Amino acid sequence: MALALHDTVRTRARTVERVAYVVAAVLFTSGLVHLVVLVASGATWEGPVSYRKAMTFGLSFGLTLAGVAWATSFLTVRRRNLLLGAFTVVSVVEVALVTMQVWRGVPSHFNFETGFDSAVSVSLAAGGAVIIVTVLGFATAAWRTPNLSPSMTFALRFGLVVLVAAMAVGAVMIADGVALARGGQPQLAYTTAGALKPVHAVTLHAVLVVPALAWLMRRTSWPERRRTRAIQAAALAYTLLIAGAVVVS
Template sequence: MTIPAVKRELATARARPVERTAYAVAAVLLLSGLVHLGVLLASGATWEGPLSYRKAMTFGLSFGLTLATLAWATSFLRLPDRTRTFLLGAFTAVSVVEVALVTLQVWRGVPSHFNFETGFDTVVSMTLALGGAVIILTVGGFTVAALRTTSGLAPSMLLALRFGLVVLVASLAVGALMIADGVRLSRSGDPQLAYTTAGGLKPVHAVAMHAILVLPALAWLLRFTTWSERRRTRVVQAAAALYALAVLGTWLV
């Protein structure tokens, strides 16, 4: 890369206040996930079921990684400061709420999702579902911004961002389907079937969720090669096709 290009790269890398906050919160969530991994290993408790410490671990690690990834990936989008702060701030706040409530219920020894046994458990379950709706709306806002962007970004990075965000929205839609189906089954008097049914969609949900990290990271790394932008875009296109096949394969398995 040329010296002016490096300078532009460094300027882009400077995090805005809302992004710095998101990175700090993401670090705390990741730490929470690692702590619960340690608790899980040290206690010898089960890895299976809705009461396992694995759930607190998974939510901490997943939300921490996703929050940090979204803050980094969307930093390339040209957005009004207020819009960026609102969208990323809302996603950061709801990430904290989701992880905190799931962790609370794990330590209480009760399921966090599809649990309507008491008034408090019902509030927790419905808050988690509402949080999912907020997540979809915020990611949807970033996705619309990426689809509307037509200049200011290299075609390879723009393609990576669009693909990653669209697939992330698809992942969240799968998550919403899991919650809706689980609530229906739980309300009908079969909570165990609700957990089993929702669990069947976890693999595709997880794979689709991280396209927003893999594709933009690839596009960013390609910027440091001597390849032409046309060649870099073709590589990202091929990677997107392979990732789409991976998501589809996970769904069908």
């Protein structure tokens, strides 16, 4: 009975992962399509209604969702299906709402001009809150999962902690932007929030880059101690990259 239940849980986990990977591929493809539209149309790359925004959201959410689905497959996470399922659904909602507003020719964030636009902005902020909760759940699990190699353990912990930082940066961007927009300064809201984009972008993808490096090193003949040191060096290099993004911001 216990074995059958375990097999059922594993089957459901694989199903949720497969759905996440498929959705990630669709979102990434959406980003590529909007890159083509942006280049072919000769439209501006700047501003809150540029096709660039639909492109970057599609590409970023596609990569992040795939990275989270893959990285968390190494972890022992209570209710992982629920967390990963919620992350997947919110990723779709975020990209869909941003893309819809781009095609409507109106800003997606910090836009309170109409009741509908306000609902979109609030929904995007609420989606960000859900993402923060799921990421915190995964990050906590990284300290509770046994039987992983030291190099992979360090990589997963680093990647997920940096992802939490990315979510914190996103929350600051939203909070500042909303306050300015509500205060009658929407253009300043876009400018202020946009200043943190480099930091947000760099921190967003550590969860894919560093664990992937640890996974690749498992294919080498290096002893575990050397692999761990290499991952620690990679984490330091990534931290310096983040610091550079902070300076740019």
